[in-house]
Amino acid sequence: MPNVDAFFDALRDEITDLAETHRQEMQEAALEDGEAFLNQTRDDLERWSRLLEQGELSQEEFESLVRGQKDLVEMEALKQAGLAAVRAEQFRDALINRIVGTAGRILL
Template sequence: MPVDFEKIFKTLVSQLEELAKMSVQHYTKQAVKDGKQFLKETKENLKRWTILLAEGKLTTRDFEWLVLSQKDLAQMVALKQAGLSLIRIDQFRQSLLNLVVDTVFGLVL
């Protein structure tokens, strides 16, 4: 079954907005901006890894490791500029990475 990555990507963007509302309520706009920037920067890698996962050429463990290795790309510039504490920014960043992994697993496996 071919992977509809655009559908997966749209799901990620919409779930990102929900995650931002739930985790950093007063900074939702900045969190969504930062999250979308991260997804944009990692889109091609995510697409390649998602296809490899769906084809059985990547294990779930490998996929998760690859996504989590992108943590440094999630700069969260808007949240930093807005003055959100670094601990909360890091929690949001980790939640975003987990969202990517969980969403792809849920839609592909």
């Protein structure tokens, strides 16, 4: 589906923007972790995106499902790069928020 492809393209742009909010040495790690999360959750995100687009899931249900994936976001590269656990968690939360917001913008 073209909208799901547009959704993932937009998510990659969001990850890049989010990574740029971190100090220069952390940007690469943030990009790596964001891409790893997308790769880990791609099948679920595709399925939920289609359901959202078809009106079979509400945006609130979509958000709940995505937030349920929060524990999968390990942020290993950020931790190895020296980012404190609090900052890694903030990045993870911001990533989840961007996924939900992008889905609403692209798919609804």
